[in-house]
Amino acid sequence: MKLWLLLGLLLVHEALEEVTDQQPPKNxxxxxxxxxxxxxxxxKVKPKIPKIKDRDAADVTPKxxxxxxxxxxxxxxxKPAATLSLTAGQTLELRCKGNKIEWSYPTYLDxxxxxxxxxxxxxxxxxxTLVNSTAADTGEFSCWGxxxxxxxxxxDETRSGSTYIVFTEKGExxxxxxxxxxxxxxxxxxxxxxxxxxxxxxxxxxxHREFPxxxxxxxxxxxxxxxxxxxVYLQPHSDHQGVVYCKAEAGGKSQISVKYQLLYVEVxxxxxxxxxxxxxxxxxxxxxISVLCTVLGEPDVEVEFRWIYPxxxxxxxxxxxxxxxxxxxGLGHTTRISQSIMTIEDFETxxxxxxxxxxxxxxxxxxxxxTVEFS
Numbered sequence: 327m328k329l330w331l332l333l334g335l336l337l338v339h340e341a342l343e344e345v346t347d348q349q350p351p352k353n354x355x356x357x358x359x360x361x362x363x364x365x366x367x368x369x370k371v372k373p374k375i376p377k378i379k380d381r382d383a384a385d386v387t388p389k390x391x392x393x394x395x396x397x398x399x400x401x402x403x404x405k406p407a408a409t410l411s412l413t414a415g416q417t418l419e420l421r422c423k424g425n426k427i428e429w430s431y432p433t434y435l436d437x438x439x440x441x442x443x444x445x446x447x448x449x450x451x452x453x454x455t456l457v458n459s460t461a462a463d464t465g466e467f468s469c470w471g472x473x474x475x476x477x478x479x480x481x482d483e484t485r486s487g488s489t490y491i492v493f494t495e496k497g498e499x500x501x502x503x504x505x506x507x508x509x510x511x512x513x514x515x516x517x518x519x520x521x522x523x524x525x526x527x528x529x530x531x532x533x534h535r536e537f538p539x540x541x542x543x544x545x546x547x548x549x550x551x552x553x554x555x556x557x558v559y560l561q562p563h564s565d566h567q568g569v570v571y572c573k574a575e576a577g578g579k580s581q582i583s584v585k586y587q588l589l590y591v592e593v594x595x596x597x598x599x600x601x602x603x604x605x606x607x608x609x610x611x612x613x614x615i616s617v618l619c620t621v622l623g624e625p626d627v628e629v630e631f632r633w634i635y636p637x638x639x640x641x642x643x644x645x646x647x648x649x650x651x652x653x654x655x656g657l658g659h660t661t662r663i664s665q666s667i668m669t670i671e672d673f674e675t676x677x678x679x680x681x682x683x684x685x686x687x688x689x690x691x692x693x694x695x696x697t698v699e700f701s
Contacts, residue, residue, distance in 0.1 A: 393423040394469055394487025406489035409553075411527060414463075414495035418456040422469035422487050426479065427452025432465030434504075461495035461525045462502045466554065490554050494525045499574040499581040501525060506584050511626045511660070512562035513591045521556040522572030522583050529576035533557045536569040536585065564590045589660040591624050597690030598629055598664075602683050608701035609673045615698060619683035621664040625652055630686045631666035636679035645669040673698075 396406040397419040412418065422429075427447060431454070435443050446453045452469060468488035472479040501523040512518045524531055531551060533542040544551045550558050559566055567590045572583040598621040605616045621629045631648055650664040664685070670677055682695040 390483065391485050392487050393471065393485050394489065395421045395423075396489070397421060406487075406491075408488075409490045409492070409527065411492045411494060412459065414460050414493045414498075416459055416493075418454070418459055418463075418467075418491065420454045420467060420469070420487075420489075421451045422471075423451050424471040424485060425449060426472040426474055427469050428472060428481070429454055430466070430468045432463060432467075434462055434465070459493045460502075461493050461498040464492050464501045464523060464525055466490050492525055492527060498525055499529055499576055499579070500572070500583045503584045507587065508584060509587045509589060509625075511589050511591050511624065512559065512564075512566055513624065514562060516562075518559040518562045518566075518588070519555050519557070520559075520570060520572065520586050520588075522574075523556055524553065524574050524576075526574070526576040527553060529574045531557075532573050534571055534573060536571065542570065562590070566590070589625060591660060598623060598685040598687050598692045600683065600685040600692040600694050602681070602694040602696050604681065604696050604698050607696065607698055609677075609698055610701050611673060611675075613673045614669065614671045615673055615677075616670075617668045617681045617683070617696065617698070619666045619668075619685060619694065621685045621692075623662050623664065623687065625660050625662045627662065627687050627689075629664040631664075632684040632686070633666070633668055634680075634682040634684075635668065635670075635677075636681070637670075637676045640676055642670075642676055675700075 392405060394406060395403050396410070397403050403421075406420070425447070429445055429452065431443070434440075435456075442457050442459075444455045446455075454467065454469070456463060466488060467490075469486065471482040471485035473482050501521075503521075508521075510518055510520055520533065522531060522533070533544060533549070533551075534540065535542055542549065544557060548560060550560065552558055557572070567588045569585055569587055571585045574581050574583070601620050603618050603620070605618075606613075609615050617635075619631055619633075623629060629650070631646075633646060635642075635644065637644070646666060646668050648664070648666045650662055653661050653663055666683065666685075668681065678699050680695050680697055682693060684691055684693045686692075
């Protein structure tokens with residue numbers, strides 16, 4: 327009897343425990359199947375922010391990739407230094423990686439359409455070859471890739487190469503000039519350069535005035551020497567005018583350059599200052615007339631002229647002659663006068679009307695007009 331009673335109490339106890347386990351705890355919601363059973367905490371966690379090495383990386387201009395290679399003898403090649411010295415007579419071969427390569431080289435080679443220079447575009451690189459090099463070929467050689475869409479191309483600023491090459495030649499300390507006397511214009515608005523470049527990078531170069539004879543110091547304030555350009559006048563003024571030359575010394579030898587006439591310019595830079603004048607604004611039938619278009623400007627700035635005149639539609643024959651000359655106004659001040667003159671013979675009805683002249687330079691253009699009619 328006691329045994330059955332104990333067994334009954336044990337079964338009741340186990341039943342109560344199962345009921346208790348199935349009831350959810352007070353103030354707690356029952357968990358859904360598959361729900362994470364990890365207890366949440368009230369601990370604050372600082373959100374992790376991915377590190378950015380350079381927050382301004384997007385604003386920085388992409389680095390330029392050098393694409394130039396200097397081909398040497400026996401199939402060797404290397405990236406050229408910023409300045410390279412070669413012996414005159416050597417063949418220069420430069421290559422730049424890319425299927426659309428443009429080149430820049432000393433203007434001397436373009437001026438005379440030199441057949442010693444050749445440019446070729448291969449499938450994967452552009453090639454520049456210069457044979458029988460001379461000291462006169464000294465200068466900057468550069469290349470750059472291009473982005474092209476159809477026939478439209480633009481320069482790829484991230485892919486380029488450049489080197490300044492000096493060709494040393496026996497008996498030549500200066501890069502030869504095409505003339506024995508050059509003119510350098512001094513403009514207060516920009517730098518002026520006396521192009522005394524040398525073919526020996528270690529040469530000592532000085533600047534001299536012819537009269538009164540004295541050395542002109544390159545003090546780094548008014549005048550500096552740049553081996554790639556020559557003597558640079560940083561702030562030209564009228565006191566700098568006169569005749570100058572350069573002297574180079576290297577290896578116990580010295581040499582004098584060509585002479586340079588420094589002329590001070592008084593006309594400010596800008597569109598042409600243009601005037602127009604007819605020989606007569608009242609003309610009789612059968613007379614000859616001329617219309618003159620004149621520009622006063624800087625000595626080294628070229629001007630182009632265009633005309634519109636009454637008989638143009640009827641293909642009326644006229645004569646147009648352009649010319650220019652330098653005038654000296656004392657104290658070394660120099661101005662360029664450019665003129666275009668139109669001449670009409672046997673004035674007739676179709677010639678009556680407006681004569682319009684447009685003068686253009688690199689800074690812009692100016693249009694002026696005058697009328698001619700029967701008297």
